[in-house]
Amino acid sequence: MNCKISCETWLVIFGTLLAILLRCCTSLHPYSGEATPPMYGDYEAQRHWMEVTTNLPTNQWYVNTSDNDLNYWGLDYPPMTAYHMYLCGRAANLINENFTKLHDSRGYESDTHKVFMRYTVLIGDVFLFIPAIILYYQTTVKIGKTQDNEIKKKKQKSSKTLNEIKPMNASLSIVLALLYPGIILIDHGHFQYNCISLAFAIFATTLRVYLSLGKVLFWGILRLMKIGTTVIVMFMIIWYPFTFDLDDFELVLLRQFPIARGVFEDKVANIWCALNVVFKFKTTLDNYQMMRICLFTTLSALFPSSVDLFLRPNLRKFVLSLINSSLAFFLFSFQVHEKTILLVAIPVLIISIEHAYRSSLNTQDGLAEYYRSLLATLLDIEYKKATQLDILKMTYQQVIKNSDALKTLIFHFAIPPTRYPDLYPLLISVYACVHFVGFFVYFNVKQLRIPQQFEDIKNVKVKSS
Amino acid sequence: MIFTTTLLTSCVKLLLVPAYRSTDFEVHRNWLAITHSLPINKWYFESTSQWTLDYPPLFAWFEYLLSFVAALFDKKMLNVNHINYSSDETVLFQRLSVIFTDLVYTIGVYKCCAALQKSWRKDVVLPILLITNCGLIMVDHIHFQYNGIMYGILLISISYILQGKHLKAAFWFTILLNMKHIYLYLAPAYFIYLLRHYCIKGPLTFKNVVSRNTFKTFSLLGSVVISVFLATYLPFMDHIPQVLSRLFPFKRGLCHAYWAPNVWAIYNTADKIGFFIASRSGIHFGNKSTASMTGGLVQEFSHSFLPNIPPMVTMLLTILCMIPAMVKLFFLNKQATNFIRCMVVCGLTSFLFGWHVHEKAILMPIIPLSILSIMETTDARMFLLLSTVGHYSLFPLLYPLSLLSVKVLLLLLYSVYAFHSLYKMYPLSICSYTLPLLSPLESIYVLGLGAIFLYENVIHHLLGLHSQLPFLPLMITSVYCAIGIIYSWVSYYIYFLKYNGVHVRTKSNKMNKVE
Known part of the structure; x- marks a missing residue:
């Protein structure tokens, strides 16, 4: 067998x-x-959400009442998370009622509860994230094969000139993507449910790739409407319980965009935190001013890549623009958490397979191309280094927060000056920030430089004729 | 390959630092404290903690050396009166010490691989099979013990046998005996092999046996062994009886807290069932205790239905069962693989019949057997069967719920790799619907472990029996595993007794050619 x-x-x-x-x-x-x-911490936040969602009616989830103190880890994620928490909460209730008892269960901690919480993440990861990654790579390999065959037919050359697609590359990429430490550390160490939302993002990308595989022509406005209606209907279904009352709706929205919390909390490797060394944004500007600046800079940073994608749509550009927009948000937006870098890292993981494949093709097309791809690969490696660095930082913070033992080990050799207790995290975040800005520029240039592919032009012609 | 594998395995081991640890953690911390804070002549008298020093002197020296590093982490752990002290630094230090001393194991693996003929089997498969051994990870890095360094020394000794450097092999094995005396069970194999192929050279004629050369080599071997013993025991010269009484505590029970899957587990079960049937039919056995034999701590107990087993009986049985293998080894040719096979038989026999056997002792046959697994089909088959069952039988040691998925995945990864790689090595399947290399019955048995696991963790709780019969799953596990291990012992023993180096070799060559 x-x-x-x-x-x-x-x-x-x-x-x-x-x-x-x-x-x-x-x-x-x-x-x-x-x-x-x-x-x-976040662990208690998630447990608290389970408590709130299982014990209160839906329209009170986002509202400050005597039973729901929003200052204590109030629900501030969109409704899908709330539904997910509701499901987990029901399961928790089955195992032990004390896990989710209203009011009494605050700060509940026990070994069984830890095991339960860990398994909820693990189940989400194993049944959503891992299949999503595998599915994505399988689809791209399929596309690669069909494209390859077409090129072969067109060129009418012997198979010598083209490398066959190596399924080994795809398998290696799957394994590397699954072992990506960012997800493991944040979800299973720090405790969060990022794997679930990221899994949905990858599923969406896969679907996008898959549709283009079926050579669906652009149906213009009709298609746009279809997508638009799908999005709106989905939103309506999900938000339905909260839309009875306009005030409620506003409250829910406000919960999810908290401006009161300041431009950043911990040391994050984004522009604001790095510039804060020179110019104290937090003290000189109030939150609303800051928010406007953030909004403006983020939108302008997004502009080149979005416009390019809009004008010259193409599959590779789509994945690259995913990277660009998530990097833009990470670098410039308001209230960023370190974990947001995962949103950047996942498209990069996704693109890495395609990249390996392309570079193997390029070697056939002459030395210049080869050189370029080599350069690109080098930059890619550099990028990976930076993500590693960020992970290092995450672990470092984990260490600071959780494990006194490791902390003493580190500080045994390097004791930070007492005047600046945050010196090391700050240094790391500034260093990483410089790298991220570099990658932002690099990926933008890369996206803009992708030439219009033959098939896309053909599509456009079909539409116009 | 060896380097990469070690690095990656060490990463996994590092992740296990905060995992559950058994009382052995406190045992070793206490020994650190004893050796660090007390003069040598009190090491084996100290009894503040119930976990007194019961390993041979060389291990005490090893702990003594470790304690100096420990002082850099946390001095408080080196106080004899700080019972159950486990600060974060202590945990970190102890875990790291196991990970670093595992380097000796890596050296052993390297030496063994280097001593074998060059092929991809030993370059890739053998290091992975040895280094990622999931039993060692479970016992050393979760349960907590220093088996890695011991098996490392054993592998170094084996590598010298493979190279034909017998004196060095004897030297390292004596060191091992002075680290932990449980390896005494392997000593008969060493003794017979060295006697036949080192001391007596050439064919077994009277002239050859009683000759000057024999006498010379024998005294050389003896002096090496005795001098190692002398060097380690010399500081304890004035209270040797006290040391020995600590080393051989026959006051402990026939079985360990969780029954190791051996003959006595089946004996105990038979006793329980017999008692149950007898008491149902109205026969009573006086005042004999009916206390559970699977209580938490090491304890004494008595059988209620069957006769009690004194330590002497187990010893006699072990020796009796080893004798045929010894005779066979004596008359076999000089190939080192024969010696390793005999070693496996010795390890298995002592595991099955020994007094107060710990589950982890199953590693004693499994690790030498993994070297053999890349050599012949039957060895590979026995290895697959024995390693899967043996490692599964370690599960009760890691009982906390949080480790459930960890232990299952460790076993799954290791076994899937073992089956996969050995199948590629010997691509002859007995039947298309069995596990590779195994017969249908053996396949069903191995897959049955899954059913046992399911019963233990799900069905038993669903039936609501966990409050009435809390030890039933443990009993079923050890009896089920015992059946598999006894089966492998019998078939491996028969294989060894029938073994004739030359014949089987050509046979397997023919089979390979047919493929």
């Missing part, structure tokens, strides 16, 4: 098992805010 399974599949199987093992091992570590009353 084994002989039918190819070497590449085995690689994926081992990689997946190893990825799950690493996730399980990480989940043995302390979570954010373990045993630190009164506010605890």
Whole structure:
């Protein structure tokens, strides 16, 4: 029975098992805010949301009442998260009523509860994120193959000139993507449910890729309307319980865009935090002014890549613009959390496979091309280094927050000057920020420089004729 | 390959630092404290903690050396009176010490691989099979112990046997014996092999056996062994009986807290069932205790239905069962693989019949067997069976709920890799619907472990039996595993007794050619 399974599949199987093992091992570590009353951390926030959603009627979830103190980890994510928390909360209730008892369960901590919470993340990860990644790569490999065949037919050359697609590359990329430490550390160490939302994002991208595979022509306005209606209908279904009362709706919106919390909280590797060294935004400008500046800079940073995507749509540009827009948001927007870098990292992971494939093609087209792809790969490696760095920073913060033992180990050798206790995190975040700005420029240039592909031009012609 | 594998495995081990740890953690912390804060002549008398020093002197020296590093982390852990002290620094230090001393194990693996003939089997498969051994990870890095360094020394010794450097092999094995005396169970194999192929050279004629050369080599070997013993025991010369009484605590029970899957587990189960049936039919057995034999701590107990087993019986049984293998080894040719096979038989026999056997002792046959697994089909088959069952039988050691997925994934990853790589090595499947290399019955048995796991963790709770019969799943696990291990012992023993180096080799060559 084994002989039918190819070497590449085995690689994926081992990689997946190893990825799950690493996730399980990480989940043995302390979570954010373990045993630190009164506010605890993200872990308690999620538990509190389970408590709120299972005990209160839907229209009170986002409203400040005597039963729902919004100052204590009030729900500030969109409704889908709330529904998810409701499901988890019901499960928690089955296992132990004390997990989600209204008021009484605040700051509830126990070994069983930790195991339960960890498993809820693990289930989301194993059943959504991992399949999403595998599915995405399988689809792109399929596309690569069909494209390859077409090129072969057109060129009418012997198969010598073109490399065959190596499924091994795809398997390796799957494994690398699954072992990406950012997700593992934040979701299973720090405690959050990013894997679920990221899984949906990847599913969406896969679908987009898949549709283009079917060579669906652009149906112009009709198609736009279709997409538009889908989006609006989805929103309506999800937001339905909160739209009875206009005031409620406003409250819900306000909860999700908290301006009162300031432009940044911890040391984040974005522009504002880095510039804060020179110019104190937090003290000189009030939050509303700051918000306007953020809005303006983010939109202008988004502009080139979005306009380019709009005018010259193309599959590769789409993935690249995903990177660009998420990087723009990470660098310039208001109230950014470190974990937002995951939104950048996932498209980069996605593109890495295509990249390996392209560079193997380019080698055939002459030395100049080869050189260019080499340069690009080098920059890619550099990028990965930077993400690694950010992860290092995340772990570093984890360490600061959770484990006194490691902290003493680090500070045994390097004691920060007492006047600036935040010196090291700040240095790391400024360093990372400089890199991120570099990548932002790099990926933008890269997107703009992608030439219009033959097929796209053909499509345009079909439409205009 | 060795380097990469070690690095990656060490990363996984590092992640396990905050995992659950057993009382062995406190045992070793206490030994650090004893060796660091007390003069040598009190090491084996100290009894403030219930976990007294019960390893041989060389291990005490090892702890003594470690304690100096420990002082850099947290001095408080080196106080004998700080019972159950486990600050974050202490945990970190102890875990790191295991990870770093595992480097000895890596050296052992390297030496063994270097001593074998060059092929991709030993360059890739063997290092991965040895270094990522999931039993060692479970026992050392979760449960907490220093088996890595011990097996490292054992592998170094084996590598010298493979190279034909017998004196060095004997030297390292004696060191190992002075680190931990459980390896005494392997000593018969060493003794017979060295006696036959180092001391007596050439064919077994009277002239050869009683000759000057034999006497010379024998005294050389003896002096190496004795001098190592002398060097380690010399500082404890004035209270050797006290040391020995600590090393061989026959006051402990026949079985460990969780029954190791051996003959006695089946014996105990038979006793329980017999008692149950007898008491149902109205027969009573006086005042004999009916207390559970699977309580938490190491304890004494008595059987209620079957006769009690004194330590002497287990010893006699072990020796009796080893004798045929010894005779066979004595008359076999000089190939080092024969010696390793005999070692596996010794390890398995002592595991099955020994007194107060710990579950982790199953690694004693599994690790030498992994070296053999890349050599012959039957060895590979036995390795697959024994490693899967043996590692599964370690599960009860890691009982906390949070480790459930970790232990399952460790076993799954290791076993899937073992089956996959060994199948590629010997691409002959007995039947298309079995696991590679295994017969249908063996396949069903291995897959049955999944059913046992399911029963233990889900069905037992759904039936609501966990309050009435809390030890039933443990009993089922050890009996089920015991059946598999006894089966492998019997078939491996038969294989070894029938083994004739030359014949099997050509046979397997023919089979390969047919493929």
